[in-house]
Amino acid sequence: MKYYLLHFGVFLFALSNAQAQGTFTGVITDSANVPLTDVNIYIHQLKRGAATDKFGRFKIQNVPPGQYDISISFIGYISSSKTIEIKEEEVTAIKEALSPGGLLLSDVVITDQIDRDVNTIAQIDIKLRPINTSQDILRMVPGLFIAQHAGGGKAEQIFLRGFDIDHGTDINLEVDGLPVNMVSHAHGQGYSDLHFLIPEIVEHVDFNKGPYYADKGNFTTAGYASFITKDVLDQNLAKIEGGKFGTLRNVNAINLLKDTKEERKSSLYIASEFFRTDGYLDNNQHFNRLNLMSRYSTRINDNEMLTIGLSTFTSSWDASGQIPERAVESGEITRFGSIDPTEGGETSRTNAWVKYINTQTDGGIFENQLYYTKYDFNLISNFTFFLNDPVNGDQITQRESRNIYGYHGSYSRESQLGNKSLQSKIGIGFRYDDVNDIHLYHTRSRKQFLNDVSRGDIDETNLFAYINEKLYLTPRLSLNAAMRLDHFTFNYADALTPDYKRQSISKSILTPKFNVSYTVTQNINLFVKSGIGFHSNDTRVVAVQSGEEILSKAYGIDIGGTFKIGNHILVNTALWRLDLDQEFVYVGDEGIVEPSGKTSRQGIDLSVRYQIVPWLYLDTDVNLTDPKAEDSPEGQDYIPLAPTFTSIGGLTFRMKNGLNGSLRYRYQGDRAANEDNTVVAKGYFLADAVLKYTRPRFELSLTTENIFNVAWKEAQFDTESRLYTETNPVSEINFTPGTPFFFKAGVSFFF
Known part of the structure; x- marks a missing residue:
């Protein structure tokens, strides 16, 4: 049954002659x-x-x-x-x-959640369970699951709200205002590699679900997550960790400038992370990653703030890739084996940005940020083995080099409309991606070139502007209406055509939002959120389709609330629905266009935070989703790999004597792996544990993953493939095995 988006309307209210206030x-x-x-x-x-x-x-x-x-x-x-x-x-x-x-949940006050810089659940989670791995960064978003299927260096596959988001097609990810999603990427649209972010330096994690936020543009359909690094280090840090499978990790964070005056106005620090592991697979992973970053912040005066950030990241790895179930069952390989052990990759990213915030005498706030990113990517994969080339195999290499230039600015101010409070914000910006030699080619044994599949240059520009108005009809009831305009220009020069030919197409999109918030008491806030979002298609898709289906719209609505029960329980819940005009993507693995038609998803999200006693906390997130392909007949309308039931949670304790830790679980139910649910991607239940002893000058830690040593499948795909010894192809589940029991120990020094 269809529903209609709440209309973007006109505020109607009566002006009253109240007493002077x-x-x-x-x-x-x-x-x-x-x-x-x-x-x-x-x-x-x-x-x-x-x-x-x-x-x-x-x-x-x-x-x-x-x-x-x-x-x-x-x-x-x-x-x-x-x-x-x-x-x-x-x-x-x-x-x-x-x-x-x-950390006391009794301190939490439930106010209007729509316009907060960081939502309440995010504030609690970042304080309650600090993130210690790159995977933990994404897992901070309630209901978000990830899967790694290429040796640890490739961006994680993401699942959220009934979406198999692949590597970022339907979630907007940012770090310090820099976009993480890569448009028109060699491996797939929206590719999001967060491995350049050092977990210990994260200060805030802001997230929200749905397409309801005017300052979030492309890829904001299922939601967004924004990560903010620390302005200043509370203390210097030196950490060393080691564990199974030759795992070693070192993190350092050092203050270079720290005001000794009573008022701290400026800070400058550097941080580094080095990680390496052999991995748990039969073939050595040879994985290593190096992160370096620096951040300078200063309050020029009480009204001006300047921040400058620099970071660089490089990573390389070997991968065993996905393997077919039949090869394991026949004994040809173990579940940690490989069909093509020459897979792997290298990637790097360098960022530079500057942000200036200025407050006016009338209370208005100007924010301006410029950024630049240099990015390189090279990935070698083999998904079908000997399906297309029975002699050399089907290995492919995807490569690109890009420069990203961007700016975004905003002005916000609170004013009076009659005797009503009005909060206004306008924003503008641009992003320009200059992608050079985006290349897909057929290779053998990682080094031998066989033939080109696609190759060219991409220029993609996104200009945007938005206006956001929030009116308090009463001190507790607010209406939020917003409109966003995005304009895209797509340019593609195909290097494999006989003559040079640049294809250029432009398209604009308007996306309105309308939200209502009512704060019943300091313990209850109710909301209705509605809006239109979108994800853009790959420039190569746009070129093939001659401009059709460039910007796929998503229509969403959430009805829910945040509740504080007594002084110790916090609950956030929502009923929601999201319809997409078209899930139409470029499949970078094969260089083809693959439409999948209209889809709908509806479900319920539930998050609970409970402080059982002053030193013991419980948290759980439960997410139920019903995903459907609208254009398909009943029984054949499953969306492959779309999650339907997920839950994440655990117990965390913090003792006054310095002992602290957590016992956490992850559960994902069975999912349809194809359109008629005749092939199923099996679910799993995993448990992890962390134990720490923290003192003012040092911390000892022990981390375990998959403590019950469950034999689980992490990434799963219904893939048609052929082994070298087979005459005919077979379609079945191909998978990467999940981490077996793993532990690492660490020591941190604070100074």
């Missing part, structure tokens, strides 16, 4: 005078709240004169309470410094 404002910092973002400020008598911005500032307007009890709380800090007096047509200002404290 006052304004409550202030600045919240930590004990070192560093501004804190998203601190909760709550006026109990009025049941109204606000959150601080990037400068630690807040403003609550239209407050009737009188005395009020307020509370100031932030996860991981000691709460503060005080009484203030508001006078007619006057501004009451405070400045408060919060001291670090324990």
